[in-house]
Amino acid sequence: MRRLLDKTARRILTRLFIILFTSIIIMFFIEWRFFDNNINRTWQFVGERFLVFSYNVLLLFFIELVVSALFKTPWTGAGITFILAIIFSYISSQKQSFRGQPLLPEDFMLTDQAGTISKFIDMGSLVRMILACLIAFGLVLLLNYLTKHFFDVKDRKEPKRFWNKNLRIFRLTILLIGAICFVKYTEFIRNHNGERAEDIPQLNSQFVAWNQMQNYEDNGFIIGFMYNWSKFEMKAPDGYSEEKIAEIKSLYENTSTTENIMDYNIIVVLNESFFDPSVISEYYPISANNVGGKNSMGVPITKDVTPTIRNLIKNDRKSNNYATGQMYTIDYGGGTANIEYEVDTAMTNYWANTVPFVDLYPHIDYVPSIAQIAKKAGYKTLAIHPFNSGMYKRNFALPKEGIDGFIDENQISFKDCDDNRQYINDRSAYNETIKAIEDSDKKTFISLVTMQNHAGYGDDGYSSYSYSLGNAPKTGDLRSEFTEDERRQYEVYLETLHNSDYYLSEFLGKLEKMNEKTVVLWYGDHAPGVIGRVNDSKDKDTRDLSRVTPYFIWANFELKNIEYKDIKRFNQAKTTLPTTTPNCLTNTMLDLLGLEKPDYMKLVNDVCKEVPILAQAYYGSGAPFKSTTLSNYEIFTYDILGGEQYWLK
Numbered sequence: 001m002r003r004l005l006d007k008t009a010r011r012i013l014t015r016l017f018i019i020l021f022t023s024i025i026i027m028f029f030i031e032w033r034f035f036d037n038n039i040n041r042t043w044q045f046v047g048e049r050f051l052v053f054s055y056n057v058l059l060l061f062f063i064e065l066v067v068s069a070l071f072k073t074p075w076t077g078a079g080i081t082f083i084l085a086i087i088f089s090y091i092s093s094q095k096q097s098f099r100g101q102p103l104l105p106e107d108f109m110l111t112d113q114a115g116t117i118s119k120f121i122d123m124g125s126l127v128r129m130i131l132a133c134l135i136a137f138g139l140v141l142l143l144n145y146l147t148k149h150f151f152d153v154k155d156r157k158e159p160k161r162f163w164n165k166n167l168r169i170f171r172l173t174i175l176l177i178g179a180i181c182f183v184k185y186t187e188f189i190r191n192h193n194g195e196r197a198e199d200i201p202q203l204n205s206q207f208v209a210w211n212q213m214q215n216y217e218d219n220g221f222i223i224g225f226m227y228n229w230s231k232f233e234m235k236a237p238d239g240y241s242e243e244k245i246a247e248i249k250s251l252y253e254n255t256s257t258t259e260n261i262m263d264y265n266i267i268v269v270l271n272e273s274f275f276d277p278s279v280i281s282e283y284y285p286i287s288a289n290n291v292g293g294k295n296s297m298g299v300p301i302t303k304d305v306t307p308t309i310r311n312l313i314k315n316d317r318k319s320n321n322y323a324t325g326q327m328y329t330i331d332y333g334g335g336t337a338n339i340e341y342e343v344d345t346a347m348t349n350y351w352a353n354t355v356p357f358v359d360l361y362p363h364i365d366y367v368p369s370i371a372q373i374a375k376k377a378g379y380k381t382l383a384i385h386p387f388n389s390g391m392y393k394r395n396f397a398l399p400k401e402g403i404d405g406f407i408d409e410n411q412i413s414f415k416d417c418d419d420n421r422q423y424i425n426d427r428s429a430y431n432e433t434i435k436a437i438e439d440s441d442k443k444t445f446i447s448l449v450t451m452q453n454h455a456g457y458g459d460d461g462y463s464s465y466s467y468s469l470g471n472a473p474k475t476g477d478l479r480s481e482f483t484e485d486e487r488r489q490y491e492v493y494l495e496t497l498h499n500s501d502y503y504l505s506e507f508l509g510k511l512e513k514m515n516e517k518t519v520v521l522w523y524g525d526h527a528p529g530v531i532g533r534v535n536d537s538k539d540k541d542t543r544d545l546s547r548v549t550p551y552f553i554w555a556n557f558e559l560k561n562i563e564y565k566d567i568k569r570f571n572q573a574k575t576t577l578p579t580t581t582p583n584c585l586t587n588t589m590l591d592l593l594g595l596e597k598p599d600y601m602k603l604v605n606d607v608c609k610e611v612p613i614l615a616q617a618y619y620g621s622g623a624p625f626k627s628t629t630l631s632n633y634e635i636f637t638y639d640i641l642g643g644e645q646y647w648l649k
Helices: 002-034 039-048 050-068 074-099 105-120 123-146 165-185 212-219 221-232 242-250 307-314 336-345 370-376 391-401 426-439 484-513 540-547 582-593 599-610 628-641
Strands: 197-200 205-208 265-271 286-288 322-328 380-384 405-407 444-449 467-469 518-524 548-555
Touching: 002 039, 002 050, 002 074, 002 221, 039 050, 050 074, 050 165, 050 221, 074 123, 105 221, 205 212, 212 221, 242 628, 265 336, 265 370, 265 426, 307 322, 307 484, 307 548, 322 582, 336 370, 336 391, 336 444, 336 582, 370 380, 370 391, 370 444, 380 426, 391 405, 426 444, 426 484, 467 484, 484 518, 518 582, 540 548, 548 582, 582 599, 599 628
Parallel strands: 265 444, 265 518, 380 405, 380 444
Antiparallel strands: 197 205, 286 467, 322 548, 518 548
């Protein structure tokens, strides 16, 4: 009996040692993948933040303990954990490559779009990931074979079954211990206060709310991931109540009796990844090839990559039918749906810091928006997106904003792509928009989200390139020569951007000739994820340049409410419209059109005057002054997205 107990004790201790040892190895692998396979940077993280690394290992130990409790040998549990780590690390690295953001819990809300998302994946890296999983599986088989006699319980007379009756309680106990410990030891992570920089005294570190790449870099992958788990629910701000909402609403009710006269179509265009490369020309110097000739799509090659946007900015003050500005976007390299949400609703993602379409909209039925304003005025409301309508669950989210029709890649009449690019181009998207206006027997509101400039920027996209990237930046703190991959991706991006700019000029030209009055709010949602030397700079002024995109409000008739002001720009000439975040664009358009605003938009108007830029990246570890207006805005946003919607009652 004692001999059996001694063997059992040795097996248990050996199992625990194997789980601990493999947890250290797997955790190191996860961090190595996070740091883009940089072994020196990984060792630096382990050495400088050993306590943080050790805590991540402890959490992974609990996870592996749960997995291993399901199997006879610890090698199987470790192998499955390692394979999952390979898969999750691969997904995170792909996201980091395209968007400069790590894997977040809300990304798993898009698992039903795996087939769509796979279009963005580099197939070579996918094959390498699968091979790594197969190697890990083979290693598990080998280790199980070499240690099979040690973990076989030969002293027992019962048959060897996966879930042996006498081991069932033991396995369940281990599983529960691992699960309970994981929940217990992540409680302070999941239940953080949500402050922009929050101390973690037990780990001698800080949670970073405003930059999740920094948060993962400082606190490790598992802690960073669990930190973001709370984003599935919004936390009620201080003072939220039905009485407080009534008080805020009373400030804006019945402040005007003006009736809206909306006798024009309204088109809101989110142009995917449209960025002005002249803003970062010192960091990414470019030269044009064959100026005066034409590229593979028959588009004239000009010295300027975006001449349409440049001419709009240049002639801003000479025109009475449009005005231009810069948008300080809330994201870099991605996050399109979050920017779209802010423009659509005039609400902010500053406090929620999640994906509202995916995480918050499923729990509510009605969302105030520019589409709702148009719908109330008798407009037909339509969304056009030349891609999968289920991406970011737009097909479920947009109807809650008042969108009644949706044209996606399956319904669109125009399906042309540029050369070998996989996305329907902007020319087709714009032609579909014009067709929708011409086919409608009433005034139409259209929300168009394009796809042409979307990542990835593979070298098989175009047969020739109109622009070349220089050898190295002329300025900045990251001035080494560009790699071949950087050069290839940026030049592909410039090609699709140049074509996109040309298609925009065609679109405005066609609208100019239309008999129907039409207004366009147009903006680039974010920079492409290929200007890391700007986005990763240690200098905030430089980083800010990766966050500014052009926007304009244009009409094929005279706009009478244009007020010319000297507005501060980021590396750009002074123009007319304010530099602002997406939540203020709709308010800016309503001002320019002289339209009466619904009550909540009057609150937004006050916010945009006080805090025109409301983005976590802009303030870093700081925050804007929490005025009464800004506090009311936070309470209103929570009421609509996470509260009881008292405002709508």
